[in-house]
Amino acid sequence: MALNMAGIDKSFGANKVLRGVDFSVGDGEIHALIGENGAGKTTLMNILGGVLQPDAGEIRFGGEKRVFSVPKDSLNAGIAFIHQELNLVNDLNVYENLFLGRELKKAGRIDRKAMIARSNDVFGRLKVELNPETPLRALDASYKQIVEIARALLFDAKLIIMDEPTTSLTEVEIERVFDMMRAVKKTGVSMVFISHKLGEVLEICDRFTVLRDGAVAQQGMIEGVTERDLARWMVGHDVRTEKLERNARIGDEVLRVKHLSRERAFEDVSFSLRSGEILGFTGLLGDGRSELFQTLFGVEPKSSGEIFVSGKPYKPKSTSHACAAGLGYVPRNRKENGIIPDMSIFENGSIVTYGKFSRAGWLMEKTLRTNFDKWERELSIKLASADDLITSLSGGNQQKVVLAKWLSAAPKVMIFDNPTQGVDVGAKEDIYDIILKLAENGVGVVILSSEAQEIIRLCDRAMVMYHGAVRGELSGESLNEHTIMLLATGGEI
Numbered sequence: 001m002a003l004n005m006a007g008i009d010k011s012f013g014a015n016k017v018l019r020g021v022d023f024s025v026g027d028g029e030i031h032a033l034i035g036e037n038g039a040g041k042t043t044l045m046n047i048l049g050g051v052l053q054p055d056a057g058e059i060r061f062g063g064e065k066r067v068f069s070v071p072k073d074s075l076n077a078g079i080a081f082i083h084q085e086l087n088l089v090n091d092l093n094v095y096e097n098l099f100l101g102r103e104l105k106k107a108g109r110i111d112r113k114a115m116i117a118r119s120n121d122v123f124g125r126l127k128v129e130l131n132p133e134t135p136l137r138a139l140d141a142s143y144k145q146i147v148e149i150a151r152a153l154l155f156d157a158k159l160i161i162m163d164e165p166t167t168s169l170t171e172v173e174i175e176r177v178f179d180m181m182r183a184v185k186k187t188g189v190s191m192v193f194i195s196h197k198l199g200e201v202l203e204i205c206d207r208f209t210v211l212r213d214g215a216v217a218q219q220g221m222i223e224g225v226t227e228r229d230l231a232r233w234m235v236g237h238d239v240r241t242e243k244l245e246r247n248a249r250i251g252d253e254v255l256r257v258k259h260l261s262r263e264r265a266f267e268d269v270s271f272s273l274r275s276g277e278i279l280g281f282t283g284l285l286g287d288g289r290s291e292l293f294q295t296l297f298g299v300e301p302k303s304s305g306e307i308f309v310s311g312k313p314y315k316p317k318s319t320s321h322a323c324a325a326g327l328g329y330v331p332r333n334r335k336e337n338g339i340i341p342d343m344s345i346f347e348n349g350s351i352v353t354y355g356k357f358s359r360a361g362w363l364m365e366k367t368l369r370t371n372f373d374k375w376e377r378e379l380s381i382k383l384a385s386a387d388d389l390i391t392s393l394s395g396g397n398q399q400k401v402v403l404a405k406w407l408s409a410a411p412k413v414m415i416f417d418n419p420t421q422g423v424d425v426g427a428k429e430d431i432y433d434i435i436l437k438l439a440e441n442g443v444g445v446v447i448l449s450s451e452a453q454e455i456i457r458l459c460d461r462a463m464v465m466y467h468g469a470v471r472g473e474l475s476g477e478s479l480n481e482h483t484i485m486l487l488a489t490g491g492e493i
Helices: 041-048 070-077 094-098 112-125 142-156 171-186 200-202 227-234 289-296 319-325 334-338 346-351 365-378 395-408 424-442 452-458 481-488
Strands: 003-012 015-025 029-033 056-061 062-064 079-081 160-164 190-194 205-213 215-223 253-262 266-274 278-282 303-310 326-332 414-415 442-449 461-467 470-473
Touching: 003 041, 003 461, 015 041, 015 190, 015 215, 029 041, 029 200, 029 227, 029 395, 041 160, 041 190, 070 079, 094 112, 094 142, 112 142, 142 171, 171 190, 171 200, 190 200, 200 227, 205 227, 215 227, 227 319, 227 424, 266 289, 266 442, 266 470, 278 289, 278 424, 278 452, 289 414, 319 326, 326 395, 346 365, 346 395, 365 395, 365 470, 424 442, 424 452, 442 452, 452 481, 461 481, 470 481
Parallel strands: 029 190, 029 205, 079 160, 160 190, 278 442, 278 461, 326 414, 414 442
Antiparallel strands: 003 015, 003 056, 056 062, 205 215, 253 266, 253 303, 461 470
């Protein structure tokens, strides 16, 4: 057995995060570690990585009892971590990234030839055609993942921890990374695969461990297990998979877009949205839908076209102008664009409404607090104190704070760019309920998502984009995975 963690306990004050967790990974095995946000996955991996120390339990790796006091201890033992935010430098080329901080030297000087030769050797073992002298910024996201994997193998990693490695990848890129993982597995190297994408877990993993509330809820072989099984073990009850039922009360038009274009991003896009309606935009990554709605929200200027909000001409000048016009926007990349890391939970959840709750230049903090407390309860945000930093929350709870921020502003149109990216199945259902409630309260909702099932379950209609243009509009029985994929890849119906 490559790794055996037995009886792991960890508490932070009165909060017991891990309770007697047993976790093992075999040689040459891909093992899924799954659970809701806050279940204890990160804490368990931080203990394995020497970032945290357990209160009880022991770690055996490679047959030896280990104590990882600092991250370097774990690294030296042969454990490598590949995080969702890759630890690479775009301004360097591939081989420079592979040897960053561990450069080979000859006679006191950087040995470029030796590093290129060793880079070619590791790529050869993995059967990857990649020039070590290629600038990193020229690679797509999947090849950057491969560079991280190659770096781990270059320095004799025996166990690789992959944390949400496919979050920002296209289907083609995901398969490329999976092919690489299979190649690594054949060399006898073990992997831990952390993901909320249960379909991917079933495709790539050999065994699984489900954590719930800091304890092991289920473990076993992947063979014979379904997505529904995994979801049920994660949350403790059956999770809905059918189309979400709602009382749709479609009202007047709140948004109309006519022949909107932005150079090199999207072209001649037209659509309308009514109050109480949920409109989906889908396709493959890079299809232009995020750029389209960033333009609507005043992030980037349009080249041509017209926009109307509640029948009145609207020319987006800035994000503040968009907010004033009644638009809200939950961005795709929560960490970069959705939250302010050095501000508190309360500040992040209230910042959009500062103007609404100000009088004569003075901030009405008590009213702001009351308003935030309301949304904290309604959205079931799990927090210790609203004054803690936003980064103290799990990804799903951070997303709920972002939602609270916009819900407080009472928008006419609410745009969600991949609202459930990186959140667990339980938090996903909570977010779906919020979206349905918004629509029932008369808000026009736009959902941007690459997940066909998400679009099918949530939306009344969907626009499918391909290379910056709307390829088709779907509703009713035509709104299905087959038709979505056909249009998203340039086909016709």
